[in-house]
Amino acid sequence: MAIKLSRRQFLAALAATGLSLRMPALMAASGEKAIARPIPSSGEPLPVIGMGTWRTFNVGGDQQLVQERTGVLKRFFELGGTLVDSSPMYGSADEVMGEALDTLNAHDRVFAANKVWTRDGNATREQDRASRRKWGIDRFDLQQVHNLLAWESHLETLKQMKADGDIRYLGISTSHGRRHRDLATIMEQEPLDFVQLTYNVLDREAEQRLLPLAKERGIAVIVNRPFQGGGLFRRYQSEPLPGWAEEAGCSTWAEFFLKFIVSHPAVTCAIPATTRVEHMEENMGALYGRLPDDEQRRQMADYVAGL
Amino acid sequence: MIDGDWLSYSLSDFLMFGPEVFLRLFVRINQDFWPWQGIALVLLLVVAGLLVRGDTLAKRGVLLLLAAAWVGSGAGFLMEYYGPINTPAIWFGWAFILQAALLTVAALVWPWDKTTAGLARRWQAGIGWLVMAALLPLLVVVQSGNWHALALFGITPDVTVAASVPCLLLLPRRVRWLFLLLPLLWSLFSAATLWTLGTRLMFVLPAATLVLTIACFRFSPRPGKSQD
Numbered sequence: 001m002a003i004k005l006s007r008r009q010f011l012a013a014l015a016a017t018g019l020s021l022r023m024p025a026l027m028a029a030s031g032e033k034a035i036a037r038p039i040p041s042s043g044e045p046l047p048v049i050g051m052g053t054w055r056t057f058n059v060g061g062d063q064q065l066v067q068e069r070t071g072v073l074k075r076f077f078e079l080g081g082t083l084v085d086s087s088p089m090y091g092s093a094d095e096v097m098g099e100a101l102d103t104l105n106a107h108d109r110v111f112a113a114n115k116v117w118t119r120d121g122n123a124t125r126e127q128d129r130a131s132r133r134k135w136g137i138d139r140f141d142l143q144q145v146h147n148l149l150a151w152e153s154h155l156e157t158l159k160q161m162k163a164d165g166d167i168r169y170l171g172i173s174t175s176h177g178r179r180h181r182d183l184a185t186i187m188e189q190e191p192l193d194f195v196q197l198t199y200n201v202l203d204r205e206a207e208q209r210l211l212p213l214a215k216e217r218g219i220a221v222i223v224n225r226p227f228q229g230g231g232l233f234r235r236y237q238s239e240p241l242p243g244w245a246e247e248a249g250c251s252t253w254a255e256f257f258l259k260f261i262v263s264h265p266a267v268t269c270a271i272p273a274t275t276r277v278e279h280m281e282e283n284m285g286a287l288y289g290r291l292p293d294d295e296q297r298r299q300m301a302d303y304v305a306g307l
Numbered sequence: 308m309i310d311g312d313w314l315s316y317s318l319s320d321f322l323m324f325g326p327e328v329f330l331r332l333f334v335r336i337n338q339d340f341w342p343w344q345g346i347a348l349v350l351l352l353v354v355a356g357l358l359v360r361g362d363t364l365a366k367r368g369v370l371l372l373l374a375a376a377w378v379g380s381g382a383g384f385l386m387e388y389y390g391p392i393n394t395p396a397i398w399f400g401w402a403f404i405l406q407a408a409l410l411t412v413a414a415l416v417w418p419w420d421k422t423t424a425g426l427a428r429r430w431q432a433g434i435g436w437l438v439m440a441a442l443l444p445l446l447v448v449v450q451s452g453n454w455h456a457l458a459l460f461g462i463t464p465d466v467t468v469a470a471s472v473p474c475l476l477l478l479p480r481r482v483r484w485l486f487l488l489l490p491l492l493w494s495l496f497s498a499a500t501l502w503t504l505g506t507r508l509m510f511v512l513p514a515a516t517l518v519l520t521i522a523c524f525r526f527s528p529r530p531g532k533s534q535d
Contacts (some may be wrong), residue, residue: 058324060391062331091323091392176320229319275327 050083052273058091121153258286359433370414
């Protein structure tokens, strides 16, 4: 049935659509459902946009910046986010996260993901305990071996910790496209719940082997460096979005980059990091609306490559 | 990390903070230290005065004041402010305290000869040093656009190291190298950090200090006259 709209009605509808596309807060408030993907090993749904803390939450004892980061985390939760990822490697990020969770009284809202990062293969539980103390939580939902460091012994302990109920999920992380061959071998042989890797519209090596393997083995995928550490914005922000971006569900470059990632069927969640509330709002736009289909994903990659 | 994997890393992979957090360290230490910045300014004037005086007692005094400056910037800025966001800063903090101990030993027990440079050269040294130590703190101010980020001698490491290196020429060459090792290492570390952070104006300071330090390994001022 064709619906006839007056010019005024058409413009009002267009404005409302455009507004809602740009304001995830409105979408969250209006009850629109956030896009979520099930964790393959349990079926538990996870919002497709999480939050990383690399560089952004390492602010030491700077109370002004701690407050600002708390504001960023608050907005993240308000807009429907749950998964926050950190590491003992990130300086004071764990302590700052703990302070922010305390301030927001949000310990039960966070899907807490952390990492074990030590060459001492016997220090898994000790480091997990230290990080939990900093976060102020009883257990991490997800504990990962950071950058495959001493992964054999850490992974054995994590398996035991999961069996004991000390963590809910276990995983292994890498970044910057390093050690993909080793990661693939581990994914083939070990009972992982999660892997974390770098994947974005320019760094697409994971599409060849790791993402299909994760899908095949039922392993959830967390994607780090979705903006290449800010490099994608520096490179493309001055360029216009393609005319068809709205059709692919993208009204900002942040949504464009993030929706490209989370629309891959093997990806569970992307974890952009930011220091600014307005950037968090832009990022969380990718948690709502439609996702690009396969053809649109190809168009997105071609468009960026052609700029 | 497997062999060859190191090649895929860049300096930025090891930096866990951004320029905003780093520049805020200077603002924070000045806020917390206020109003005692006057002590650092007095320190500058006294060191300059001692360089002008130039006798054995003055040389001992310069080294003792340098020791105080290294303790101040090491135990304060490096260990309390910078360390929580960058672990190597804590190690450098301890090294700064060790350097201060060395300077104290040199000041108190070194058998100084009684030679002294001519008056004109001592005035040049004192005034030149004062101008340098007073202007260098402005680099952080210009970089950050914030007057509260003034990086004072005795409080922040880059200025302390830069201003200390020329004073180390007071030491005989055969022992001076021992005192130049830490300035060399710190300047390398700091230059690499500031380059990676993209704070190019601030980068100039450790880079210049590095060149100066290397020169000081080789250079010796002309011998002065005996005080006797």
